[in-house]
Amino acid sequence: MKYVDEYRGSEPVRKYIRAITDILHRDWTIMEVCGGQTHNIIKFGIDTLLPSKITLIHGPGCPVCVTPIEMLDKAVYIASQSEVIFCSFGDMLRVPGSEKNLITSRAEGADVRILYSPLDAIKIARESPDRKVVFFSVGFETTAPAVAMAIIQAKKLGIKNFSALVAHVLVPPALEAILSTPNLVLNGFLAPGHVSTVIGQGGYERITKKYRVPIVITGFEPLDILFGVYKLVKQLEEGRCEVENAYGRSARPEGNVLAQQAVDEVFEAADRKWRGIGVIPKSGLALRESYRDFDAESLFSLNGLTVEEPSECIAGYILQGLKKPNECTAFGTRCTPQRPLGAPMVSSEGACAAYFNYRRV
Amino acid sequence: MCLGVPGKVVKIEDNALGLRMGVVDFGGTKRETCLAYLDDVQEGDWVLVHIGFAISKIDEEKAKDAFDTLKEIGL
Ligand code: SF4
Numbered sequence: 001m002k003y004v005d006e007y008r009g010s011e012p013v014r015k016y017i018r019a020i021t022d023i024l025h026r027d028w029t030i031m032e033v034c035g036g037q038t039h040n041i042i043k044f045g046i047d048t049l050l051p052s053k054i055t056l057i058h059g060p061g062c063p064v065c066v067t068p069i070e071m072l073d074k075a076v077y078i079a080s081q082s083e084v085i086f087c088s089f090g091d092m093l094r095v096p097g098s099e100k101n102l103i104t105s106r107a108e109g110a111d112v113r114i115l116y117s118p119l120d121a122i123k124i125a126r127e128s129p130d131r132k133v134v135f136f137s138v139g140f141e142t143t144a145p146a147v148a149m150a151i152i153q154a155k156k157l158g159i160k161n162f163s164a165l166v167a168h169v170l171v172p173p174a175l176e177a178i179l180s181t182p183n184l185v186l187n188g189f190l191a192p193g194h195v196s197t198v199i200g201q202g203g204y205e206r207i208t209k210k211y212r213v214p215i216v217i218t219g220f221e222p223l224d225i226l227f228g229v230y231k232l233v234k235q236l237e238e239g240r241c242e243v244e245n246a247y248g249r250s251a252r253p254e255g256n257v258l259a260q261q262a263v264d265e266v267f268e269a270a271d272r273k274w275r276g277i278g279v280i281p282k283s284g285l286a287l288r289e290s291y292r293d294f295d296a297e298s299l300f301s302l303n304g305l306t307v308e309e310p311s312e313c314i315a316g317y318i319l320q321g322l323k324k325p326n327e328c329t330a331f332g333t334r335c336t337p338q339r340p341l342g343a344p345m346v347s348s349e350g351a352c353a354a355y356f357n358y359r360r361v
Numbered sequence: 362m363c364l365g366v367p368g369k370v371v372k373i374e375d376n377a378l379g380l381r382m383g384v385v386d387f388g389g390t391k392r393e394t395c396l397a398y399l400d401d402v403q404e405g406d407w408v409l410v411h412i413g414f415a416i417s418k419i420d421e422e423k424a425k426d427a428f429d430t431l432k433e434i435g436l
Contacts, residue, residue, distance in 0.1 A: 001388045003367035003407060003419055012428065015436040036363055063362045089412070091362060117413025119395060142363040145398060146414045153378065194363040197409065197417045220365075227427040248423030250365070250409050256416055259398040349362060 007221030016226035034192035035062030035349030042354040057321035064347035066274040070307040072097035079110040088136035118150035125162040137164040142194040145259035148266040163296040172203035173283035190218040193247040200255025219247040276316025313342035325355040365409040
């Protein structure tokens with residue numbers, strides 16, 4: 001496949017390992033932010049190819065993993081209403097709520113549908129005017145523009161039976177929260193390539209200046225990841241601290257301005273709870289006043305519900321890079337992808353699932 | 362979840378609501394894709410698609426960056 005296979009060849013991968021080894025003198029701890037990157041790092045064994053002076057720690061970049069348990073409970077509640085068609089991306093279905101997940105709801109008769117694009121929910125709403133269509137709106141900045149467009153269309157067309165259960169999260173505030181964690185050793189970030197494609201570099205520049213950590217925007221294929229690591233190590237060894245782009249084929253310095261405008265039209269930044277981490281100020285998106293008619297939480301009177309998380313799961317530590325999945329006592333025994341205790345074991349981009357699938361000990 | 366898949370734009374047309382849509386070919390599998398967030402895209406361009414939306418046009422020159430850097434350092 002074009003623009004994929006080229007970045008998987010073993011020859012350039014070996015060359016980058018050598019290039020990194022050649023410039024490396026000190027120990028560095030690097031966080032890859034995005035779960036898609038974590039998945040490929042473990043799948044292709046990139047962390048085992050890198051010199052031992054480099055430690056990769058896994059970040060919070062899996063929206064499925066950080067969606068708080070009460071959101072799942074709200075989703076399950078809404079889906080169980082007889083007039084509702086509940087639409088979601090496939091990866092949310094198996095995430096455990098406090099009692100059940102959406103798969104169980106579906107088995108019990110709820111109309112839960114997996115969509116490819118949020119625009120499909122608009123189509124369904126128009127075809128089923130007597131039903132309430134609710135879209136489970138989860139994801140980072142990459143996903144928000146698609147949802148924003150669906151909501152803009154719904155408003156334009158006067159569709160009254162469509163709403164969104166909004167659980168969007170933002171990357172730069174999460175990076176700041178991580179940098180404020182006590183006892184965390186972290187020298188630099190590989191920033192997520194597709195989030196950056198939408199938001200551009202601006203949000204990172206502020207962080208680089210304030211916390212003196214270099215950030216390199218990085219893609220997802222093995223060569224992309226190693227190119228990002230190379231650029232980051234070069235900065236660290238040379239004592240530079242900048243935002244650099246190792247994913248220029250997709251991410252532009254200004255990001256995708258049209259997508260940013262649509263998101264800004266529909267959403268505003270709001271405090272949001274991250275599963276296992278807690279509330280991070282202004283780290284999520286909420287519908288603006290002018291789009292509140294599309295807010296499923298108020299339509300189903302669910303504002304304010306909060307739920308405690310199961311205690312054995314250490315997802316919070318894992319999502320902040322403080323612990324690795326195999327340090328969890330439940331890992332691979334009481335917690336497996338078939339019977340997950342926490343979200344990082346459910347999502348294929350969760351660190352626990354990546355370790356379970358590719359590195360079972 | 363932020364998965365982006367590269368594909369080639371094979372058709373562009375506004376839908377009935379005036380939304381810029383198109384068809385993108387992913388190695389033989391063709392899918393309807395919203396192109397509203399790219400104002401300069403043309404048929405034949407490669408784009409990166411996330412949940413049915415093209416979020417960027419792939420820059421063919423910059424796609425070589427990782428290889429050019431290897432050459433620069435003599436590897
Ligand atoms: S292995 Fe399971 S229980 Fe342990 S942190 Fe991961 S998801 Fe939570």
